[in-house]
Amino acid sequence: MSLRIIVALAVLTGVTGSPGVTIRPVADSADSAHPNSVPETVEETEIFGQQIQLFEEEEAEEDVMATGELNPKHYPAQRAAKVVQHYLNTRYGSPYRVFGLQRVHSGNAEDVADSRRKYQLEISVQEMIGNTTENCSAEVLFARGEQQRSAQVQASCEALLKIDTKAQEEAFYQQCKMNQSLQSAQYLPDSYGHIEPDMKPLWHLGIVASSFIMLNESTENTLYNMAQVANVTQLPTENDQLKFDYHILLHEMVSQEIIHWKLLFTWSPAEGVKVLQMEQLPHCHDCEKPPNTN
Template identity: 30%
Template structure:
């Protein structure tokens, strides 16, 4: 008697899928998801970037200084200004447009360290240089350098000192011709350096970096508002060209509040380098944390 092959029963609702069709379905969904993923969503190596084995000279230090200018501006605290101590490690990627992404770790120290005390902190940052265009995009995370309560107290003391001045500030040339800054004027210099940090960050490229060399005038304005409001002129040292760039800056500051800065620098500028106006809360493509 010959056995006849019986057809397989049709699947009923609630029956489990056979293993092979289920695996095929999962594979199809995975391939569709990969096709839909936006370009550039991965790490730099996966999105047209290649790691640069031979870093341009000074690129890591340049990135660290740019990150600290941005950090100082966003922190908005003249009592907690930081400067670069040492770059500990870093790597960079480059794309076909000659743009750089730099990841680095570096140590910092207080701009005005107390005598006899070691004040070192550590930061990690990613800095994106758009070739020769200014205003690099920055993501930076730093460890605390001084306690938040101490910083707030020192900022408030500076604020109170400036608010109680009987004669509004009208100062010319800090430091003096001998390079000396009178201790009574040091808080004014620090506040000017804080506002200038925004300008220096905005003007930085992978080839140009700046430092505040001189405060040539300060004029405080009397207002009905609580904030400190003053104009000042600084000379920014442009290291690559060795030029001194005069910049007129208007600063509005109140302890614990975002810094407000408007400026104009007297130089031949491209449209992207033109006079700036900014509040810390309005800087969208960059981040600041752990302060």
Template identity: 35%
Template sequence: MKLVWLITLLPLAIRAIPFSVSPEAWSVRDIPTSQRAAREAGRVTVQYLNYYSGSPHQLLYLDAVRKATVKSIPEIGDKFYIEFTTKDYQTNEARVCTASVFFRQQQAKPAIHVNCTTSGSLMKAREDDYNFYSKVKKQITPISGKDIPDSFGFIEPDMLPVWYLAIMGSSFAVWEKTTEERSYTMAQIKTVQQLPRKDDSVAFDYDILLHELPTEEMIHCSLHIVWIPGKPPKVDYECSNNAENGSGAESEEGSTFLGNFK
């Protein structure tokens, strides 16, 4: 009797599946590695890696996408499978990574699963992290700065770790804001101010510019970053979305406030 009841319900269950295309159409297909979608999947994965590394001295950038495929799931989103190489900001050490990146329709913050070859520079990066951390904790006058890099692209050597920390912290915001249609990279620190802490952490407030693609707009964001070596930072961010573009016009959108202080 139960079997008959299940068979009766089967057609209704099939009709309830919200896909207008048969599952055969979900098959994975190759896409050119030069395609923007493939490279953006690689870029957001690197942002994800930079945030979760917890190390401002082991930041990566996307080198090349070697292989890319995509599975389109109707009414749900696109899932990319990519193989790519990264390079270290400081050492130029290359690593090979594979990842799945799932962009859900009308939603930011893609779901990412990634594996990379091990890094030979990890010990040096951790040492640099601790040296920077120790210097910040010993500061009598709090660190502050503005316009990093300057209009010529120059960063004072003493401010490089502050720049790296901003990249690591902004990577959290970038990952959360990224969609299949829009991606972001940090372009400049407008202002930065070290904040006093009585615990073991160090903290900074940043005002930064994010470069948005494909719109080419500059998005103003405020970041509050709390960090201790070896752990991903705690980040609060607020992006005004009163974006500047080349003409000086502004887009009148709302603001967002998100973070991971939980």
């Protein structure tokens, strides 16, 4: 039985300019027919101001997991590699350092003890704001079965982690701390895919914080991207940590579901992002659809 799924790889950022969506259906061909095929380049798979690709998949055996050497272009390798991106953001991300998956070069999967599955990957990771790319080795362990456990990740990307953003982070921190009025914003990006320059650090901070959710929720059968910051409010704080309340929209691209989350977290240059609360919000049938998620 044939299953036709429309997968729109979403959304946007203002890191490299005003983002937008280009809908370009893939013609039927031998190259596009595999059920696990994904676009090859970061321009077609990432959300950081790049072109977005809309493509079709046909086949009922999409969820069959391969063992051994993986095709880097297919979903099993891509999904595992995307988890590495979320891991790097949770460990090293900031308003001026955001990591994105650029390309999977090779991958291998095997079943291991305790009903887990291990992926070994060679990938390219890009620090999106500074536009610096490095090849990284990574290992991802997924739990299997009914009990939901976060994936365990190890990654070696030494050069990317040496990027110095301390000056920019300290300036943003002092600006937020000294402002008489607390910062707030809605709809990053807006319905035209635009983000004001002074709001970009809040957008980047939302991407980093949302990676905590996506890392926690990711399985072998999911593929998450950050879609939009619906609302962000800076909250009063009594210590050196800035405190933020975010309403974030995530795009789960396998199910095509837009998922609303509430995030309460703190940030400072010294301590990084510390999540205090993650709460999935009820599905809102009447909510306005976020921009350019189609």
